[in-house]
Amino acid sequence: MPANGTSTNPGLSFTSGHNDPVWVRSNPYTSWPRFKKLSEDLETHTVITGAGVAGISTAYELVKKGVQVVLLEAREVTSGESGRSNGVLGDWLGMKWQDIIKLHGIENTRSIHDSHRYAIRRAQEIAKELNIECDFTQLPCHISLADKDDLSKEIEAYSNAAGPTRAAEALDEVRASDSKTFKVTDCATLHPTKYLHGILRYLSDNHSDLFSCYTHTRVKAYKGDGNGVSIEIDGRSCSIKAKNFVMAMNVPIRSRTYIMANAYYRTYHIANTIPKTEALEHIVTGLTSILGFTTSVASHPDPNLVYLIVTGGRHKTAHIDIEYYEPHFATLKEWVFRNFPTANTVPEFSWSSQIVDSNDNLAFIGREKPGTNIFVITGDSGTGFNYGVIGAKILSDQITGVKNTWENVYDASRKPKSKLLDQEIEKVHLEELIAKSREDRYAAIDIEELPPCTGAVISKDRTQHGMPLAIYKDEEGKTRQFTGLCTHAYGVLMWNPTEKTFDCPLHGSRFDSRTGRCVFGPANAGLKPDDDAAREAAALSVEI
Structure with a gap:
């Protein structure tokens, strides 16, 4: 099983796990487009945070309509789940169409199918128009x-x-x-990172007056009113003012609604x-x-x-x-x-x-709340590449004042019902989440017994109620330890041996074991270091 070394993927900057996806074989990290960190205040029309398929596609559609866009990414572009997909675009949603019709009705189902067919056509059009060599292949x-x-x-x-x-x-x-x-x-099928990097290179080379991208630039907070949005950047003395703010990310920032609806x-x-x-x-x-x-x-x-x-x-x-x-x-x-x-x-x-x-197998796409200028694309339900392209069409229409025929189906302010129970999704998950947060997650192992390149979550005082520590031992046998609590809702973390991350059972946040860096939300900050080795590693991740 090939694993990344720290020299090729420091702090999980390029992909959110220590195992590389197949796509790096023909598009290695060294060939990826690179962008600078944001270091000054900006003012623009639309800010998009999240440089995966949803964010990059939305930037493209807006720029083509003459809208000025600033694209932000907390790590490198396509470092999230877009670069770890299987590269398939299809018109199925992971459940039978019989069930989709029962859940959404025939008219909405036809809109759903129509939008997914559009996603395939649009990706093909863009690849052809921009001459992107991404192995786009139509198949039954x-x-x-x-x-x-x-x-x-x-x-x-x-x-x-x-x-x-x-x-x-x-x-x-x-x-x-x-x-x-x-x-x-x-x-x-297509090569996901070649496709998305082709769009980024096109935007940078041909529309520098309308498009700019900044990486290693994490949005810490935002505040919107009827006139625009102020966006605060984590760890920087700079901010951005914009008319619109798009969160094209797996888990939107500070949004309990979407956290609990997925x-x-x-x-x-x-x-x-x-x-x-x-x-x-x-x-x-x-x-x-x-x-x-x-x-x-x-x-x-x-x-x-x-x-x-x-x-x-x-x-x-x-x-x-x-x-x-x-x-x-x-x-x-x-x-x-x-x-x-x-x-x-x-x-x-x-x-x-x-x-x-x-919970209803549809992405949340559109205005976070009716009448606001804050937009989201989230809830991919396993068809993220399709929804990234669909979301780009809906949001680019809404931002430029064009009525979109699918916007009501994917309405981001809806509150889905459970597939199994006649309750809102928040109530369905609540008891399970509470029970999971109370489980004893500690590993029964001494630090000395921990094999190299392995992690564990243990109790600091070896009791069930002690402070959890997330400990990682590197290939040289040196350990570093972080507080083993998720920085979002303080769930006790669990070691993921496949990707060498510490993962949260509550809402899916994930953290790099070497640096404590957050690589998947809703957490928006890294783990707290608990020793000098961890502090040194965490400081390095900030400098990357």
């Missing part, structure tokens, strides 16, 4: 259902959502799947090398269970080979014990070897990523 997708599901009803539901011009086609058999399957055409999951990916002659000529995705796989291919430096990417399995962030992380990769490997015997024995890349799953 084979969607598998569980044996107990009625295939004919799902095909009927999809056809109702898609309309008569895009009817689903039933298939008798699909390679690498023994479930009931139907096919939809014109889905796509759930936070880890999902897993592997990339095996297979002969190009055996490559799938379609995408495969399964709606069979929470372990349903999505399979696609990516280009390989050897023209005779391709990477077979398999994504599958998920669990709530920090809700499993450390011995249950690796079995998720083992399940993916078993599936690959069963269906592709010629695949290399050990995957060349194995990594995980985070999903922000809204």
Whole structure:
């Protein structure tokens, strides 16, 4: 399992885990576009925080409409989940269309489907217009259902959502799947970081009068009124004034509404090398269970080979014990070897990523509250690349005064009901979160026994009620320790052995084990150092 060294990804600046995604093979960190830190006060029309697919796409659409934009990112561009995706764009939402119709009604479902089809077309248009070499490939997708599901009803539901011009086609058999399957055409795969970096280079090279980007610039706070928004930058004596503020991020800043309206999951990916002659000529995705796989291919430096990417399995962030992380990769490997015997024995890349799953399977896109000039894109529900492109269209329309046909469906001020209970989502999660925060999360291990390149959360005084310490031992056997409480809601952290981070079971915040740096919200500050080694590492992360 390839892991980043501190020299290539210091403080998890380039990606939010210590395992690299497959995309760095053809787009290494050294070739990424780099931007400066913000060091002076600014005034602009629209500020966007979050330089992933949602933020970059929104910046592009606004600049094309003549709007001045400042894009901010707390680490490097595309260092969040966009760069750790599987590069698939499809018109499915991780649940059956029958269920989507029941949840949202047929008219809203048609708008949902229409917006996802738009996302695929728009990404293709941009890649072509800007001449971005990102391996954009249109492919059909084979969607598998569980044996107990009625295939004919799902095909009927999809056809109702898609309309008569895009009817689903039933298939008798699909390679690498023994479930009931139907096919939809014109889905796509792309190289996510090449695509997004291509947009950034275009904006920087051709629209420097309207576009600027600043990295390692974390928004600490903001205050809006009817005339504009004042934005405070963490650790800097500078601020930004803007007419509009867009939070294009997994978890918007200081927003209990979205924190409680979403759930936070880890999902897993592997990339095996297979002969190009055996490559799938379609995408495969399964709606069979929470372990349903999505399979696609990516280009390989050897023209005779391709990477077979398999994504599958998920669990709530920090809700499993450390011995249950690796079995998720083992399940993916078993599936690959069963269906592709010629695949290399050990995957060349194995990594995980985070999903922000809204309770009604739709992203929150639009004004944070009716009438405000603060906007959000969050709640990707596992289809983040699609929603980034969809969100860019909706927000660029709203900011420029254009009515958007999808804005009511994705209304960011809505309060979704639970899929299972007739309650608001806040009430559904509350008891579970309280119980999880009270669990004994401490590892029963002495620091001396901790293996190198490993972390643990222990009690400072070795009692159940002692202050938790998040301890990491590096490859040289030297330890550093931070306070083991999330800086957001003070949940006791848990060690993530896959990505070598400390994760929070309450709302999914994640922290780099080497520096304590926050790499996933809602926390907006790093862990508090508890010894000199940790203080030195934390200071270094600020200077990066």
